[in-house]
Amino acid sequence: MVLIIDGHHFQYEMENLCRVFFPDEQINVLTGSCGNEKNSLIITTSLLKQGVQEKIRVSIKEPLGKLRFRETELNLPSDSDDVELSMAVELFHLLFEYTGYRPLWGVLTGVRPSKLMNTLLASYGEQKALEYFENKLLVSKEKTDLALRVANAQRDIISMSDPMSFSLYVSIPFCPTRCSYCSFVSHSITSDKAKKLLPQYLNLLCKEIACTAKIANHIGLKLETVYVGGGTPSILDNDQIKKLLYVIGKEFNLDNIREFTFEAGRPDTINAEKLRTIKGHKVSRISINPQTFSDDLLRAIGREHTSQQIIDAYKLAKNIGFANINMDIIAGMPGDNFENFKNTISKTLELAPQGITVHSLALKRSSGILNHQFSFEQQSVLASKMIEHSNKALSKNGYTSYYMYRQNKTVGHLENVGWCKTGFEGYYNIYMMEECHTVLAVGAGAVTKLKSPAGAQIQRIFNLKYPYEYINRFDEIIDRKEKIYEFYSS
Numbered sequence: 001m002v003l004i005i006d007g008h009h010f011q012y013e014m015e016n017l018c019r020v021f022f023p024d025e026q027i028n029v030l031t032g033s034c035g036n037e038k039n040s041l042i043i044t045t046s047l048l049k050q051g052v053q054e055k056i057r058v059s060i061k062e063p064l065g066k067l068r069f070r071e072t073e074l075n076l077p078s079d080s081d082d083v084e085l086s087m088a089v090e091l092f093h094l095l096f097e098y099t100g101y102r103p104l105w106g107v108l109t110g111v112r113p114s115k116l117m118n119t120l121l122a123s124y125g126e127q128k129a130l131e132y133f134e135n136k137l138l139v140s141k142e143k144t145d146l147a148l149r150v151a152n153a154q155r156d157i158i159s160m161s162d163p164m165s166f167s168l169y170v171s172i173p174f175c176p177t178r179c180s181y182c183s184f185v186s187h188s189i190t191s192d193k194a195k196k197l198l199p200q201y202l203n204l205l206c207k208e209i210a211c212t213a214k215i216a217n218h219i220g221l222k223l224e225t226v227y228v229g230g231g232t233p234s235i236l237d238n239d240q241i242k243k244l245l246y247v248i249g250k251e252f253n254l255d256n257i258r259e260f261t262f263e264a265g266r267p268d269t270i271n272a273e274k275l276r277t278i279k280g281h282k283v284s285r286i287s288i289n290p291q292t293f294s295d296d297l298l299r300a301i302g303r304e305h306t307s308q309q310i311i312d313a314y315k316l317a318k319n320i321g322f323a324n325i326n327m328d329i330i331a332g333m334p335g336d337n338f339e340n341f342k343n344t345i346s347k348t349l350e351l352a353p354q355g356i357t358v359h360s361l362a363l364k365r366s367s368g369i370l371n372h373q374f375s376f377e378q379q380s381v382l383a384s385k386m387i388e389h390s391n392k393a394l395s396k397n398g399y400t401s402y403y404m405y406r407q408n409k410t411v412g413h414l415e416n417v418g419w420c421k422t423g424f425e426g427y428y429n430i431y432m433m434e435e436c437h438t439v440l441a442v443g444a445g446a447v448t449k450l451k452s453p454a455g456a457q458i459q460r461i462f463n464l465k466y467p468y469e470y471i472n473r474f475d476e477i478i479d480r481k482e483k484i485y486e487f488y489s490s
């Protein structure tokens, strides 16, 4: 399909909105007043001037079909953010009329609905915030309520973060095998090349941790949470885990931190020795991620473990003394069905972990699932039913939703929601997703996000993406750390 951007600069938002309605289509964006693509569906978004009057016009035309359009006159300065919103609303109505599909998140395409809700609540109070979501952004009541619940659950935790707080993220981008839906930069450790990279990678990672700690201490930053993620950090052997956690503990003061998470995502990477090592180094929270309890599906998505191994790993971790365990599951996976998913929820609830994170499958180009093997529409309907079921079952079993985010190209344009028992909110998840404070991130693919102590300014520093680049160009990684000093001294 063709999207024409005419007389305005709202391409990003218009394109995102078109993707919500036409997830399977390739969108060819043209700038100007006309397109000659005779065989394509053409959507035109225009900001038109007629004398002093300005108006928004959006239209859609099928090849050989009739033109449908909507127009509205503007009483706003054309550089106002409201013009972009007005155009998005017109486009939303037009595409809803054309497709019959009404997205539950309205024109809200951003990844952080709860952050927006938090901002609106602080500025205008609950009533106006809710009205803005439902009436201006056209968000459904159900999703508005979700954003409100999450914002309310976060309030006290957000207030604990002070302007000089920060979190540390440590990236281990290696996994035992690659899951078919994975869109992360994670290396399967089955290849000899990846196996050889790991020790070198770990040595340099420890150097980066030391360098980062020196900078944080020099600036006077206060560490709140640590998150070792990936990938699958528990892919490291026991000595490697010891080394990593020893270095973190040596370089940073962990005495007063609020949370230390270690992702032990795949049960086939976990054993008692590793769990004891992790427990012995002040880790307070781990994640063991079933994704599903269907053995057939686990095999189909490329995970070489059984559902029984998940249960065994969970029980082992509990016996070793972990009192805060999170489990991730995914709704909308290809090959899954409603009964399987219901069973996954029941099995997870039987284990009664402190946290359950329910993801909606995101289909990114880098994932191994080919789009033509997969009906986005069918899977979206199924995923919505699954999410609805999980919401009910988790609420009924005493879990509350405490953090959420959205990704592009999730089935049904659904969200990912973290649920927990009271008092077991994942602090790092909230601080990172709500952009409350700086996250200093180390390792390949990690992105440091600096948050100004005095305001809302955010600056990102990107580490090199792949482990081999990280190893070969490590000096560049260290050089980029200068930007942290520059940011805090400006």
Ligand code: SF4
Residues within 6 Å of the ligand: 174, 175, 177, 178, 179, 181, 182, 183, 184, 186, 230, 231, 232, 265, 266
């Ligand atoms: S465990 Fe996670 S990071 Fe690793 S391959 Fe699977 S989805 Fe990707």
